[in-house]
Amino acid sequence: MAEAKEIETFDELRNLRLADEGYFVITDSVRPAIIHKVNATCIKVDSFNLKVTIDGRKEGSYFWVDNIATAAREFQARRCKVCKPELNLVDSSTFGQ
Numbered sequence: 480m481a482e483a484k485e486i487e488t489f490d491e492l493r494n495l496r497l498a499d500e501g502y503f504v505i506t507d508s509v510r511p512a513i514i515h516k517v518n519a520t521c522i523k524v525d526s527f528n529l530k531v532t533i534d535g536r537k538e539g540s541y542f543w544v545d546n547i548a549t550a551a552r553e554f555q556a557r558r559c560k561v562c563k564p565e566l567n568l569v570d571s572s573t574f575g576q
C-alpha cells in the first residue's frame with residue numbers, strides 16, 4: 480500500500496534513517512520536490528533543522544515515502560542527481576531531466 484508521511488522532528492528523521500527503508504522527499508515552495516535515498520549524504524541535519532524546525536515547514540518540508548512510485552504520484556518528485564534513487568518502479572519520464 481502506498482504511503483507518505485511528513486517528518487516533524489529530528490528524532491523521526493534519525494529513526495527512519497536507521498530503519499533504512501523507503502525514501503525521503505524534500506518539498507520546496509520554489510523548486511520541484513526531490514526524492515532521495517534515506518541514507519544519502521545529501522540529507523543534511525542542518526538543512527532539516529532550518530526547513531522544519533526554524534522555518535516551521537512554511538517553505539517546504541520533509542516526507543518519508545514507501546517507494547518511488549508514491550513519491551512520483553504524491554509529490555511529482557524528481558530523482559536526486561546526487562544519490563540517484565532507483566528508477567525501476569516508474570517510467571523515468573516522470574522525473575524529467
Ligand SMILES: [Zn+2]
Nearest residue numbers: 515521559562
Ligand atoms: Zn539525494
